[in-house]
Structures are given as C-alpha cells and as structure tokens.
Amino acid sequence: MPASHADYSIGQAARVAGVKVPTIRYYEAQGLLTPPPRTEGNQRRYGAAEVARLAFIRHARELGFPLPAIRDLLSLSDHPDQSCDAADAIARAQLAEVERRLENLTALKSELERMVDQCQGGRIANCRVIEVLANHDQCLAETHNPVT
C-alpha cells in the first residue's frame, strides 16, 4: 500500500477524526488506542486504521457511551468472529440510559417553562422563578436522579 497507509501526525489525525490532540493522547493513556510508532524525534505517527478507530470512539462518545463501554465495543470489533450479543447488550443498556435521561429532561423542561411563563417581569419579591425554586412542594418533577 502506497500512500493510503500514509502516516498522520497527531494533529492531522485529530483534524481528520474530529477530536482534539490532547484527547488522542488521553485515549492512548486510557488504553483505547495502542501506542503508535514514533518518528526518530519521538513524535507519534498514525495510519488510516488508527484514524478510523478514533472516529469510532468519537462517534460512540457523541452517542453518550462511557469510555469503558467503548473499550468493550472496540475489543468486540477487534474480534469479528464472535457473536454480537455483547455489542447489542451494550447498545441496549445505553438506549435505556438515554431514555431515562430523556424522561428527566422532559420533566425538567416543563417545570422551567412553567417558571419562565409565570414570570411577569416585576420585582424579585414576586418572582415566580425564585419562588418556585424556594418551594419544592410546587414541583412537578419527582426526579431523584441526577439531572444531566
């Protein structure tokens, strides 16, 4: 393979994969990327496969997968002969988590809208925003979960 197996500097790999340079080094430190070969001057050089792996990680991160789950998914994709039950389970767990967060956020949104709608722009003393925050009793949301 001629130039297709070309080397990317860490900055080029970062641009192509859409991640930041320190993030790549961080992923390496966390074991999501195997340490790449270096130039004589100790600079990392990446091939197309590593860049693809980076894009995979980025995409999974955008989908909210935590790094340990991504580590698992990567090791699965490194062994294509196995059953994909495990990958499926990870994705389903993530879907459940996303649905949970969606519910929380939706409840949140309606309460915030209620707060904002009721504020008529007077004095703090009559401000619904402050009042709603002060009186938990009036709260619609019953989340005991962290809210993010």
Added chain:
Amino acid sequence: MPASHADYSIGQAARVAGVKVPTIRYYEAQGLLTPPPRTEGNQRRYGAAEVARLAFIRHARELGFPLPAIRDLLSLSDHPDQSCDAADAIARAQLAEVERRLENLTALKSELERMVDQCQGGRIANCRVIEVLANHDQCLAETHNPVT
C-alpha cells in the same frame, strides 16, 4: 422567635433539606452559604433560613442549574426589591440549555434504536451496532455538542 429559629446540626440540616453532609460543607467552601455560627466545640449550627437556602439550592440543582447560576439566583433572592429580569434571564438560559440537550438526546435515541433494531444477533462481522459506530456518515445526529 422561640424554637422555630432552632439550631440544626449539619446532619439534621442535611436530612431536612435533602442533601448530603459533605455537600453542605462543599457549598460553604464554594460561597453559596455563608459560614454559620459554631458551637464551643467548633461544630456548625444552622437556622431555618439556612435550611431553606439549602433546599433552594437542591431544587435548583435538580433543575440542572450550574452552581454559578445558583449563586446568582441566591444573591438575587437576597435583594427582593430589584427587578427580576436577571432571574428570568438565568431561567431562560437554563431552559435553552435543556432544550438543546433534549434535541441531542432525541437524535441519539433514534440512532440507538436504529442500531439495536438492525442487529439480528449474528456475528460481529455483520453487527450493525459496530458498523453504525464505525461509519459516522450514516449518522442522523448532527451534534457537535457534548451529548450529556
């Protein structure tokens, strides 16, 4: 005021306000609570107003307000004569943030559902979960934002 202005230990305040003990000390260190009086033996004692303040903070946190925003809201509620425009603006900003996250999460959810639906339980080599993660092109989501 007799016993209504009663003193609470940090643990009692925590139970009543629904936060954890170290969290109270953390809020104090972050300047959201003024340092309360202490017993001779150096233990914090809180009054009803501080407990209410804690509940306010807790509720705002449940609504996802970051601590700096809560600091602002608290200082607003300490000055009830001012206009509530500022409080309104903070709440609106938070609402916008929540809506942004909701959009991201909704896009996410459909992509995860797509991934999971398409997985037919075969080998990794044909697994849609892995494949979708590897090919960002097929992605529905256009988020460049963090996904949480």
Added chain:
DNA sequence: CTTGAACCTATAGCGACTGGAGAGTGTACC
C-alpha cells in the same frame, strides 16, 4: 462517666477531558 454516633479538617478521587509550561522536532521557504 462512658459509649458511640455525629462532627471536624484535609486530602484524594471520579469521568472525560482541557489547558498550560517549557522544551524539543519537522518542514516550508528563501
């Protein structure tokens, strides 16, 4: 007066990065 729960401070850790300092390297241009 003794026990034991609750409290104190200080510090470190979480997850997933991000930013900076200070030094070394690679490369494009003249």
Added chain:
DNA sequence: GGTACACTCTCCAGTCGCTATAGGTTCAAG
C-alpha cells in the same frame, strides 16, 4: 543549508459537583 515557526513532546493542574477516606474531636443519651 539555514532559519522561522508551527507542531509535538511530557507532565502537571484545573474543570464540575460532588463523594469518600483517614484520623481526630465533640455531643448527647443512658
């Protein structure tokens, strides 16, 4: 072939909002 300068290196600190631990002190009930 030199020089300028962007890029890269490592290491360490900071972000956010807590949470947990260690090792010591105090409070309140019996």
